[in-house]
Amino acid sequence: MKFQAIKGVRDILPPESALWNRVEQTAREVFGTFGFAEIRLPIFEQTDLFARSVGQETDIVSKEMYSFEDRDETSISLRPEATASVVRAYIQHGMQTLPGNVKLHYMGPMFRRERPQKGRYRQFYQIGAEVLGASDAPGIDAEVIEMLMTLFERLKLKGAVLNINSIGDKNCRPAYVEKLRAELVKVREQLGEDSKRRIETNPLRVLDSKLEQEQGIIEKLPRIAEHLCENCREHYAEVKRQLGLRGIVYQENWRLVRGLDYYMRTTFEITAPGLGSQNAVCGGGRYDGLVELLGGPATTKGIGFAIGTDRLVLSLQEAGEDAAQDGPAGKAAGPDVYLAWFGAAAQSAAIGLAKRLRDAGFVVELPAVEMKFGKSLGLADRLGSRHAVIVGDDELAAGIVTVKRLSDGAQQKVGEQELFSYLRTAQNPGI
RNA sequence: GUGAGCGUAGCUCAGCUGGUAGAGCAUCGGUCUGUGGCACCGAGGGUCGCGGGUUCAAACCCCGUCGCUCACCCCA
Numbered sequence: 001m002k003f004q005a006i007k008g009v010r011d012i013l014p015p016e017s018a019l020w021n022r023v024e025q026t027a028r029e030v031f032g033t034f035g036f037a038e039i040r041l042p043i044f045e046q047t048d049l050f051a052r053s054v055g056q057e058t059d060i061v062s063k064e065m066y067s068f069e070d071r072d073e074t075s076i077s078l079r080p081e082a083t084a085s086v087v088r089a090y091i092q093h094g095m096q097t098l099p100g101n102v103k104l105h106y107m108g109p110m111f112r113r114e115r116p117q118k119g120r121y122r123q124f125y126q127i128g129a130e131v132l133g134a135s136d137a138p139g140i141d142a143e144v145i146e147m148l149m150t151l152f153e154r155l156k157l158k159g160a161v162l163n164i165n166s167i168g169d170k171n172c173r174p175a176y177v178e179k180l181r182a183e184l185v186k187v188r189e190q191l192g193e194d195s196k197r198r199i200e201t202n203p204l205r206v207l208d209s210k211l212e213q214e215q216g217i218i219e220k221l222p223r224i225a226e227h228l229c230e231n232c233r234e235h236y237a238e239v240k241r242q243l244g245l246r247g248i249v250y251q252e253n254w255r256l257v258r259g260l261d262y263y264m265r266t267t268f269e270i271t272a273p274g275l276g277s278q279n280a281v282c283g284g285g286r287y288d289g290l291v292e293l294l295g296g297p298a299t300t301k302g303i304g305f306a307i308g309t310d311r312l313v314l315s316l317q318e319a320g321e322d323a324a325q326d327g328p329a330g331k332a333a334g335p336d337v338y339l340a341w342f343g344a345a346a347q348s349a350a351i352g353l354a355k356r357l358r359d360a361g362f363v364v365e366l367p368a369v370e371m372k373f374g375k376s377l378g379l380a381d382r383l384g385s386r387h388a389v390i391v392g393d394d395e396l397a398a399g400i401v402t403v404k405r406l407s408d409g410a411q412q413k414v415g416e417q418e419l420f421s422y423l424r425t426a427q428n429p430g431i
Numbered sequence: 432g433u434g435a436g437c438g439u440a441g442c443u444c445a446g447c448u449g450g451u452a453g454a455g456c457a458u459c460g461g462u463c464u465g466u467g468g469c470a471c472c473g474a475g476g477g478u479c480g481c482g483g484g485u486u487c488a489a490a491c492c493c494c495g496u497c498g499c500u501c502a503c504c505c506c507a
Contacts, residue, residue, distance in 0.1 A: 064505080
């Protein structure tokens with residue numbers, strides 16, 4: 001094999017692509033009902049945008065970005081996430097002058113140069129949404145989460161678990177981080193290599209460690225919930241109350257920390273089964289300082305999330321939710337009508353009929369060259385067609401067609417108007 | 432970046448203690464010039480991931496390398 005896809009990227013083939021479309025379409029519908037409109041963003045930006053927002057010292061920026069020098073020598077990067085772009089667009093287009101909160105959603109590929117594994121790719125897809133505006137009301141946090149849960153419910157995602165936490169703001173987090181660091185130094189020798197390193201680089205990350213021998217130590221570490229400032233504590237309490245008002249079940253997880261620098265206060269993550277080691281389908285949180293950091297008005301607050309579409313689809317597949325495809329293995333669902341024609345005169349009649357059928361919304365397969373009768377019906381069968389419509393000399397002479405139901409072989413001769421009504425009643429409406 | 436497992440036809444795999452490749456499925460054609468699923472017959476398709484070494488002889492043994500997968504790290 002000469003060419004193959006680059007490491008960590010992949011093709012999404014039928015019938016899986018149909019599930020992707022369903023997921024993305026459902027997201028558009030659900031988000032639309034919450035008043036979110038779609039924003040289409042560029043796939044690359046100035047490198048500095050990501051360095052400033054995501055954080056220069058994060059793994060994403062320091063070692064995972066696809067960066068390159070443009071011809072004018074500016075550094076450009078493929079986006080590793082989209083919140084920075086949304087905020088950039090918000091500022092660039094002066095959206096702070098729009099009435100109320102600006103609610104935007106997006107979907108598309110992101111790029112991070114990590115070692116691929118189950119549920120992780122170098123080109124991966126996210127569906128995300130952001131609320132930007134003057135208000136940081138806890139009700140916004142809760143509604144954003146409600147919207148997410150509504151989507152998952154609509155998609156029949158099984159076993160989704162919502163984890164929430166508050167990681168404080170610039171008034172209380174630094175002091176907590178120092179306290180945590182001080183405690184970690186005391187138990188340094190009992191920690192693994194990775195956690196030892198994080199004492200310096202990112203003490204919060206230690207809380208997220210999965211190492212068995214560290215669990216007992218982590219349980220005894222100071223918790224941020226007990227070190228939040230007054231404002232953060234009240235905000236967090238109100239977010240939880242607002243979630244309760246919406247009937248949303250959540251799990252408080254004091255060890256939930258986010259990897260991107262811009263998060264503060266509310267953070268959340270949703271896990272789902274069937275994903276292997278990477279079990280988070282969605283992560284998000286509040287980022288009130290980000291707009292100002294990127295040069296926008298200091299009064300603008302923000303909150304958002306990103307769903308890992310690859311992982312969401314994977315979890316749905318593991319649960320058998322992709323069974324809606326009923327075509328032959330490896331193929332998309334078959335056509336409604338296979339239009340078998342025989343002879344030059346029949347071909348021209350079939351071309352016209354195919355057009356009228358398609359205009360009426362039927363999926364029509366029209367053989368490009370004449371085939372033997374048996375071959376043609378055989379192909380109709382293997383394509384998973386529901387009906388064969390036969391146009392040969394006999395039909396032409398009588399001005400009718402033969403329609404045959406492939407599932408049981410029942411067939412009859414009908415005029416064109418009858419054909420349409422027959423096909424409509426034979427359709428499986430709904431689903 | 433680190434570790435482990437795996438690389439034989441489009442797919443799933445067989446190939447014994449070394450003797451230069453097979454099956455099933457799939458594809459295409461035929462039996463079959465107005466009726467599909469079945470059956471039978473046939474065809475195409477492989478530098479055995481790649482390179483080197485050992486050997487009279489390597490898919491098989493040794494070394495290296497590339498790729499895939501999973502896990503660590505980190506994250507969606």
